[in-house]
Amino acid sequence: MKRKVFSLILVVIMVLAFNSLAMAQDDPIKLGFFAPVTGPAAADGESALNSAKLAIEVINEKGGIDGREVELVNYDDHLDSKQSVSIAQKLTTRDNVVAVVSGSYSGTTRPAANIYQNAKVPMISAYAIHPDIPKSGDYIFQQSFPGPVQGKVGGYMAVDNLGAQKIAILYVDNDFGNTLNDNFQKYVEDKGAEVVYVDSFAIGEREFNPVLTKIKGLNPDLIYVVAYAGEGAAIMRQSVDVGIEAQILGTEGMDSTTQFLQVAGDAAEGLIITTNLNRDSEEEQVRDYINRYTEKYGFAPDMVGASTYDGFMLLAHVMRQVGPDSEAIKDAMYEVEDYMTNTGLLYRYNEIGEAVKPVQVQIVKDGEFHYYDQITDMDIIAP
Amino acid sequence: MFLQQLLNSIAIGSVYALTSMGATLIYGILGILDIANAGAYVLGAYLGLLFYSLSGNILIAFVVTMIITGLFGILIQKYVYRPLLSQPAYIPLIASIGIFIFIENIIRLIAGPTIKEFTVNLPFQSLNFANLHINNVWVLIFIVALILMFLLWYLLKMTKIGLAWRATAQDLDIAKTMGINTNRVISLNFFLGYSFAASAGILIGILYNSIYPTMGSVVSYKMLAIIVLGGLGNPFGTLVAALLIGFIETMVGAYIGFFIPRNAIAFVALVIILLISPQGLFTQKSRI
Numbered sequence: 001m002k003r004k005v006f007s008l009i010l011v012v013i014m015v016l017a018f019n020s021l022a023m024a025q026d027d028p029i030k031l032g033f034f035a036p037v038t039g040p041a042a043a044d045g046e047s048a049l050n051s052a053k054l055a056i057e058v059i060n061e062k063g064g065i066d067g068r069e070v071e072l073v074n075y076d077d078h079l080d081s082k083q084s085v086s087i088a089q090k091l092t093t094r095d096n097v098v099a100v101v102s103g104s105y106s107g108t109t110r111p112a113a114n115i116y117q118n119a120k121v122p123m124i125s126a127y128a129i130h131p132d133i134p135k136s137g138d139y140i141f142q143q144s145f146p147g148p149v150q151g152k153v154g155g156y157m158a159v160d161n162l163g164a165q166k167i168a169i170l171y172v173d174n175d176f177g178n179t180l181n182d183n184f185q186k187y188v189e190d191k192g193a194e195v196v197y198v199d200s201f202a203i204g205e206r207e208f209n210p211v212l213t214k215i216k217g218l219n220p221d222l223i224y225v226v227a228y229a230g231e232g233a234a235i236m237r238q239s240v241d242v243g244i245e246a247q248i249l250g251t252e253g254m255d256s257t258t259q260f261l262q263v264a265g266d267a268a269e270g271l272i273i274t275t276n277l278n279r280d281s282e283e284e285q286v287r288d289y290i291n292r293y294t295e296k297y298g299f300a301p302d303m304v305g306a307s308t309y310d311g312f313m314l315l316a317h318v319m320r321q322v323g324p325d326s327e328a329i330k331d332a333m334y335e336v337e338d339y340m341t342n343t344g345l346l347y348r349y350n351e352i353g354e355a356v357k358p359v360q361v362q363i364v365k366d367g368e369f370h371y372y373d374q375i376t377d378m379d380i381i382a383p
Numbered sequence: 384m385f386l387q388q389l390l391n392s393i394a395i396g397s398v399y400a401l402t403s404m405g406a407t408l409i410y411g412i413l414g415i416l417d418i419a420n421a422g423a424y425v426l427g428a429y430l431g432l433l434f435y436s437l438s439g440n441i442l443i444a445f446v447v448t449m450i451i452t453g454l455f456g457i458l459i460q461k462y463v464y465r466p467l468l469s470q471p472a473y474i475p476l477i478a479s480i481g482i483f484i485f486i487e488n489i490i491r492l493i494a495g496p497t498i499k500e501f502t503v504n505l506p507f508q509s510l511n512f513a514n515l516h517i518n519n520v521w522v523l524i525f526i527v528a529l530i531l532m533f534l535l536w537y538l539l540k541m542t543k544i545g546l547a548w549r550a551t552a553q554d555l556d557i558a559k560t561m562g563i564n565t566n567r568v569i570s571l572n573f574f575l576g577y578s579f580a581a582s583a584g585i586l587i588g589i590l591y592n593s594i595y596p597t598m599g600s601v602v603s604y605k606m607l608a609i610i611v612l613g614g615l616g617n618p619f620g621t622l623v624a625a626l627l628i629g630f631i632e633t634m635v636g637a638y639i640g641f642f643i644p645r646n647a648i649a650f651v652a653l654v655i656i657l658l659i660s661p662q663g664l665f666t667q668k669s670r671i
Contacts, residue, residue, distance in 0.1 A: 038488065040597050042496030173644065199636075202644040204601055206591045209391040210636040217384050230498050234591055241509065241516055242387075259498045263593045 028071035029064070029324040031056070031315060032091035032121075034112070035103030035308075036079035040203060043229070043259055044304045048103030048126065049074060050297050051305035055312035058292075065319045073097055077108050084108035085115060092119035098324045099123070101311035103304075106130035106147075106175035113140045122330045124314065127252070127276075127307040130175045131383075134353035139330050141353040143311045144276050144343060146383045147176065150251060151183025153274050153359040153375050154224060158184070158249055159191040161373065162272075164222035166196050168215045168246075170208075170235065171226035172253070173200040180226045180251055196220050201227075206234045212242045222247045229259035236267040252276060255303040261367055271364045272372055276343035277303040278360045280371040286342050303343065310341040344374075354383040387515055388637045389630075394521040396629025397528050398587060400622045402602050403609040404531070405580035411616030412552045412572045414472060415464060419479040420580045421603035422486030427452045427581025428588040428598065429490055432501050441503050445527075445585060449578035456577025457570045465569075483603060491596040498595045501588035520590040527582060535575070535618060548572065552616070601646055608649045612656060612663050620665035627664070628652060 033052050036045035056072045064070055073095045077084040084104060091097050092115060100116055100123040102109040109128040116123040117137030125133050125140070129147035134140050158164045167188055171177035177200060185195055196218045199211055212235070215223060223246050225235055232254035239248065250273040254260045261268055278286070289309060293301040301309075315329065317339060322328035333353070339346045347356040359381055361373035375381055406420040427448050435444035459482060467475045510517040539545040550558040551568045559565045588594040609628055613620030628649045635648050643651065656664065 038491065038496070040600070042491060042596065043498065046496050200644075202646055204597070205645065206587075206593075207395055207645075209394070210388055210633040213384065213387050213391060214637050230593060230595065233498075233593060237592065241518055243511070243516065263498055263500050265500075265502070265592070 026068060028069040029319070030071050030073050030095060030097040031312065032095060032097035032100035033072055033074040033103060034077045034084060034087045034091075034100075034108075035074070036105065036108065037076040039078040039080065041079045041105060043256075044105075045076065045079075045103065047256075047302055047305045048308040051293065051301065051309040052101065052103060052312060054289075054293060054296060055309045055316075059312065059316045065316065065324055068324070070316070077104050079105060079108060081108045081111045084112040088112040088115035088119075092116065092121050097121065098319075098326050099315050099329055101126055101143075101308060101315065102128055103308045103311075104128060106133065106179075109133055110136070110175070113137075116140060120330075121326050122315075122333065124311040126311040127304050128175075130179055131354075138353065139326075141333055141349060142355050143307050143314065143341075144252075144355060145357045145359060145381060146354045147179035148183040149381055149383055150274050150359060151180040152187050152380055153361075154180065154184045154249060154251065155187025155191070156375065156380050157272065157274065157361060157373070158222050158224060159188050159193050162222060162247055162249070164188075164220075164247070165193050166218075166220040167193055167222050167224060168197040168218060168220040169195060169199070169224045169226075170211065170215075171198075171200050171224075172228060172231060173202055176253065177226045181224075184224055184226075201231065203228065203231070205231055208235050208238045209242060212239050212244060216242050216244050220246050222249055225250045226253060227251075228253045229256040229263070233260050233263035233268070236264040236271065240267040247272070249273070252303050255362070255369070257300045257302060257369075259302075261364065261369070265367075268364045268367070273362050273364075273369075275303050275360050275362055275369075276357065277301075277306045277362075278344065278371055278374070279362065279369045283340065283342075285340065289342050306342045310343050314339065314341065314346070350383060352383070356382060388633055390515065390517060390521075392630040392633035393626065394518065394524065394629075395633060396626035397521070397524050398583070398590070399605065399609055399629055400625035401524065401528050401531070401583040401586065402580065403606045403613070403621050403625055404535075404618060405576035405578075405583070406606050407610045407613065407616055407618055407621040408535075408572055408576040408579070410610055411618070412548065412569060413464065413468070413475075413555075414616075415475045415479065416472075416607065416610075417479050417576070418476070418603050418607075419459060419482035419486070420576060421599035421606060422483040423452050423456060423577040423580035424584040424587075424602055425490060425594075425596065425599040426455065426486055426584070427578075428501070428584030428594040429494055430581065431585035431588060432499060432594060435501075435503065441589075445582060448581050448585060452581035453574035453578035456573035459577075460569060460573040465566075483599065487596050487599065494596070496596055498593045500592050501585075501594050502592055503589050518590075520586070524586050524590065527586060531579060531582065532618075532622065538575075539618075544568070544571065605646060605649050608653045612653050614663035614665035617663075617665050620663060624664055 035048040059070050075087040102125045106128040109125050113136035117139050122139045126143045171181040252275040255275040318332045322332045344358045359375040362369040363372040406417050409417040430448040434447045505519050509519045547563045551565045609624045613624035631652050632648050
């Protein structure tokens with residue numbers, strides 16, 4: 001009798017095991033994600049996470065990938081590279097995701113990129129733009145144009161478009177700020193403009209009166225500011241206070257409605273920034289994204305959110321062609337051509353995994369970002 | 384130009400004085416380095432915005448916020464620090480770091496991580512004359528700082544409770560045997576320490592028109608440099624140290640450039656001054 005019960009149990013177990021094997025095909029496809037949802041960059045982290053969730057929702061609404069649902073496996077890296085590395089290990093060894101989108105900064109994405117490369121899991125960095133990230137290997141891609149391109153476009157706007165000859169630079173002292181500053185400065189100096197002042201500041205700095213007072217005394221035509229929303233808003237407000245009249249040229253770091261435009265208020269009028277999100281875009285998908293995000297979360301998205309969303313959509317686009325296989329996804333990424341994203345037309349990826357995309361130039365008018373220019377000149381935007 | 388930078392430095396120094404004063408008071412009486420005071424600063428900023436948007440009156444917002452944050456200080460003191468008083472000094476220090484992180488994250492969970500604007504229309508405008516700019520919020524900060532410093536001075540030097548406070552600061556046990564209700568004195572001390580921090584949070588929120596959950600993180604360590612420099616627990620020393628740090632930061636930034644991050648300048652100044660005068664700018668004798 002005992003033996004009979006035992007064999008019965010064995011049969012049940014085997015049936016269940018086969019069943020689960022058969023089910024495996026219909027298990028959701030896991031996509032990994034990490035962002036600094038807590039800590040000093042929590043606002044960007046939340047913006048990225050919101051968009052990641054929205055992207056997964058939209059992909060599943062459209063029937064998933066060949067009928068299979070997509071599942072988001074997300075972690076908070078606290079803007080700490082030790083965390084982003086251990087998350088990379090978890091995602092690749094325990095969660096077994098097929099691909100990953102980074103919703104974090106360059107400092108945290110860089111060390112994690114090596115782990116994804118070694119594990120042969122494709123990773124798309126949504127808005128971390130340090131040039132070393134795609135150089136980590138053939139599985140690593142950037143969703144947005146690399147930092148050096150944005151720095152160069154800044155230089156082009158400053159000298160060739162706005163005609164500045166005397167330039168002051170203020171940049172945030174991290175991977176983002178240093179990359180943009182180096183390339184901006186090189187471009188403007190090659191073009192014969194004079195850089196009269198360069199200074200950096202730490203993330204979280206709010207007091208710029210002493211520096212701006214000094215810059216005012218040097219009387220530059222243009223100030224290039226590489227800052228995030230909080231620091232950027234402080235710079236805009238205080239530059240009005242000290243009476244600076246020079247044109248201010250910013251970057252995607254200030255591309256935020258709630259965090260930057262509302263805080264800076266009238267002081268932001270006339271600011272020009274280089275970014276990847278064109279708020280005046282006529283493209284239906286951009287309008288859809290902005291409307292849907294605003295409806296779901298109660299405020300307008302920023303470039304961080306749009307870039308993250310694009311990262312997932314790009315993965316879905318590729319997986320619909322080649323299926324949810326890490327290596328096939330990697331190979332197919334290099335074949336992508338003229339794919340429309342929320343952050344502009346993705347022409348292609350180069351051999352390193354850097355995106356070739358147009359750079360948007362936006363201006364603040366009546367408290368909103370509007371179209372100012374779009375740089376498509378390959379001499380400037382090719383990485 | 385120099386005059387403008389001097390004005391900038393006084394404004395920055397006053398801001399530092401206000402943010403460090405709460406922690407100085409608490410160190411003065413219990414010898415605890417109260418990092419959680421930076422949490423009271425963040426809490427104060429958020430409560431200030433809440434009550435300002437509810438009442439539409441910044442004065443009401445100030446008073447209500449200072450009272451609530453002060454009461455919060457009493458609770459922290461009673462349920463966290465008092466049981467730890469007999470432990471070595473680093474244990475309450477670790478507890479205070481824990482409270483600080485806790486407050487930051489509770490606020491992030493409730494109010495969200497994004498920057499919120501704190502726009503207040505003041506009854507007076509910024510002044511601009513002869514190329515000089517005086518921000519109207521600076522004026523507000525000077526006024527509030529003066530009022531609070533005067534109150535503190537009056538309380539400490541002119542009242543009986545001030546005497547009890549000074550006695551408790553000198554020696555808690557002896558004060559207790561002399562019949563002073565030291566628990567009440569310590570409670571008052573925390574009340575004031577936390578409400579000072581709250582007022583600083585509101586003022587900084589208005590100055591930069593923004594509040595966010597991590598706004599206390601720079602404050603939490605710079606405050607330490609200032610109270611150490613000021614002679615640990617000496618309110619007058621803290622005021623001078625704050626103005627001095629504001630001055631050094633501004634002038635280094637203006638005339639030498641930020642060869643190191645601005646926030647590190649305070650610590651370089653601290654190291655240099657402590658090498659020359661190990662007691663800080665003012666010795667323990669003049670403490671409270």
